[in-house]
Amino acid sequence: MRFAKLFTVAILGMGILSAAILPAMADKKFDNFKKNQLAQFKGDSHPETCKEKTKTQGSLRYDLCQHQGKPAYIRVTDDGTPIGFYEFKNRQLVQSCSIDAFTCSGYKNNKLVAIWNLEAQTVDFNVSSPSNREIEKANLTEARKALRIFGFK
16 A cells, blocks of 8 residues: 555656656757757748749739749738748758748658747657648648749749
């Protein structure tokens, strides 16, 4: 009986301790990601004051920053509300952000490799789930559509 109480107290103590430590570790993991890995998901370099080209389709407005003949980013707004942001490196999608959900997805060779949440400050590299494959497919499709709007194939 006494062993059971000690065991229960130990388990509860570990639960409380891990609940206190895990958020701090999550913050540290996200901080390390921002410091050491986020740069790999940045698009081609472009002037800070990039002159954007704009195309409109229905209520959607697409703004392209193009530098040295290559798309650097495309911002998508719906009636003035930002909804998507795509960054490109060598004409390949490297980052897609859903502005309303505060989430971004990172790509290498058109494959989803990371998802991070800017609001919760979390990052996930285990992205092989079926729902993440759907996110990957949808983002790649939308990015290609946005590129085609500006004449890129």
